[in-house]
Amino acid sequence: MKKRKYILKVRRARRSFLIFYIMALAIIFLLIYLYATGNNPSWIALIVAIIFIKFLIKLTEIERWKDWWAISDTSIVQSTGIFNKNVREVDFSSISDLDLDQSFFKRFFNYGNVNVRLFLNETSIKIADIARPSDFIEILQGLISERKKEVQNHGIRRV
Numbered sequence: 202m203k204k205r206k207y208i209l210k211v212r213r214a215r216r217s218f219l220i221f222y223i224m225a226l227a228i229i230f231l232l233i234y235l236y237a238t239g240n241n242p243s244w245i246a247l248i249v250a251i252i253f254i255k256f257l258i259k260l261t262e263i264e265r266w267k268d269w270w271a272i273s274d275t276s277i278v279q280s281t282g283i284f285n286k287n288v289r290e291v292d293f294s295s296i297s298d299l300d301l302d303q304s305f306f307k308r309f310f311n312y313g314n315v316n317v318r319l320f321l322n323e324t325s326i327k328i329a330d331i332a333r334p335s336d337f338i339e340i341l342q343g344l345i346s347e348r349k350k351e352v353q354n355h356g357i358r359r360v
Contacts, residue, residue: 207271214312217330218261225254270328293345
């Protein structure tokens with residue numbers, strides 16, 4: 202697949218991993234509390250806690266960076282995986298529907314899921330936990346409408 206410029210490229214929002222970051226902070230505050238009260242934890246407990254926090258943060262970052270989605274001028278691109286890369290490009294003409302899925306918590310922190318449903322074999326592309334999903338949908342809908350008008354005005358036929 203050739204290198205191209207994208208109008209918008211998104212990844213999972215760090216906000217979607219908020220519970221893991223809170224867990225890491227809770228461990229840090231617990232260690233600070235234990236030292237402040239004179240109940241010093243053993244060096245092994247301290248080392249295990251530090252390793253666990255580093256592992257937790259690395260794991261969330263790997264999960265965040267392994268998938269991305271992009272909007273080009275004619276299509277939407279989905280890339281999944283780190284070692285086994287899978288890139289899927291879907292032309293705007295194949296898109297039938299767009300859905301926004303946000304719970305109260307996700308709406309409060311302004312992230313959510315976008316489902317892009319396709320005409321063919323009733324599959325969909327799930328764009329998971331992206332920041333400002335309504336902006337993503339707005340840009341995508343605008344480009345799809347623009348593309349449809351362009352096709353109608355120029356009499357371009359797709360086979």
